[in-house]
Amino acid sequence: MKDERVLLAHGSGGLMSQRLIDEVFKKAWSNEILDNMLDGAVMEVPSGRMAMSTDSFVITPLFFPGGDIGKLAICGTVNDLVACGARPLYLSVAFIIEEGLAMDQLRSIVKSMAETAEEAGIKLITGDTKVVEKGSADRVFINTTGIGFIPEGIDFRPGRIEPGDKIIVTGQVGDHGLAILSQREGLSFTTPALSDCAPLYQLGEIVNKYGNSIKCMRDPTRGGLATVLNEIAGQAQIGVRVQEADIPVSLVVRGACDMLGMDPLYMANEGKMVIFAAADAAEGILADLQSLPQTADAAVIGEATSEPEGMVLITTELGARRILGMLEGEHVPRIC
């Protein structure tokens, strides 16, 4: 139906809710678990260590170069599971929709979720939809919560990091932040700024091959690379040293950041991982990452040190050494 919109009654739990579920969600996501349509999903799981991660997505704009809120909502949670060393298996999806959202936009988001989940090999197994009055939310917010299983012997708690471990970033940083910012502010560049939004399921191969030689992984989303390095340094009680010249940044991000007075190291990423790895395995990991399309631009950017504990030091491109702190205040609101 043209000009069809989401109405409050679509969130009533009654007949209209059922129609929305049947015609929009089930059509796109059908699988043997979801189709039972119970109060929750029921599935057989193996024993072992399970990872569970949750994220709400409130990004604006809903559609941006390189993705949309639906793709992002799958990638964000998949990547958090991957960062735990887990193989992502199942996702729940919960929508909060502002009354009046165009049904076509919702369908498009739902389709993009289906495609990304398929690519990542994860199943959407249960969901929830709430609709609030016009003005009580901004179009649509999505929560995804995922579970996955961690192979025997994998332990990515930062406490395992030791001085001398190498730090790898799996590609260029800052792309997602710039894509959102440029879309929002109407900036345009010769090379378009595309979000790096991607589900990093391919890292599963690296985890399987190198096991515990990988000490810790984390995806540098809100707060960017600098914030994640600080988090890990604090949790692992180690020092971190990185070389600015070794951190991959695309020309468009570099140029735009210079112009806007922003720092790519604090800009959000949605398809990158920071990996701490034992020194003797780092070269192999790097070579393998570079052979995978998702992580072809991977680079070693620094290493863990014994001191100063909890602190990140960066050697700038001009050779100066300075403290790289956590993000303070707000950088770009509603980036994810």
Added chain:
Amino acid sequence: MKDERVLLAHGSGGLMSQRLIDEVFKKAWSNEILDNMLDGAVMEVPSGRMAMSTDSFVITPLFFPGGDIGKLAICGTVNDLVACGARPLYLSVAFIIEEGLAMDQLRSIVKSMAETAEEAGIKLITGDTKVVEKGSADRVFINTTGIGFIPEGIDFRPGRIEPGDKIIVTGQVGDHGLAILSQREGLSFTTPALSDCAPLYQLGEIVNKYGNSIKCMRDPTRGGLATVLNEIAGQAQIGVRVQEADIPVSLVVRGACDMLGMDPLYMANEGKMVIFAAADAAEGILADLQSLPQTADAAVIGEATSEPEGMVLITTELGARRILGMLEGEHVPRIC
């Protein structure tokens, strides 16, 4: 700090986010899994059938007689897991906060979540916080996603329901709906209208004792008892007959609904369960329910029939028989 409020920077992923997590969430919810503060929670699980359920809570007002959005967010997901036959074990929690929310209100919600989770025996193990600009959400929305394990041999899929199975409701219906409505509209009654919001973990004992003599359970939240009966009738391809006179409704709900022209059978509940049980077990289940404080007002309200398939018939208090349909349109928006 007095007059402290949630700021956009609390959702930045940087220093302010970390402070909010440390000072508000971790303080109230500390446990050995949450305290790891990784991108996701990691825990050992047994093999078997797992249930997973998600719900977002957008209720207004945030605080109401008998509960608040925090208590509700725990009860809602716990009860969905119970309805799957599962023992609730772990919950993720995701907040979407409107900039400017009073920090005291957030603390109070977080405290009430901690208390309800403790009562229900479920652990809050991972979370997420987003903050959006003033006007982009209505104070606070909460998503909870829960997982639990289903004991060997339990199967609550509606397909197991047979003609002759008895239908039990575990207490008076309509209390939550009326509590919210009266608070919102400033109505007051001689007996105050209290929400029935409660985590129904005690039903675990009934599930363990009666096993597969219980055919199906579902909690009648949005859309009320009438909608849930219709859902089950449709999914099980059976008929449902209930006697209005046997459905427990408190005097205050009955009186208020008469006055407001509303039907308690469509009003939301947040601490009730509808149970379909084999006829030969129904009496025992009822007696056991009545001996538990949470379900003391349980009653048999009708039974499953072979026809008319997918339809709910009600014998009214005056003896007339009519079709009890699903909720159409919107009854009370933002009830949960």
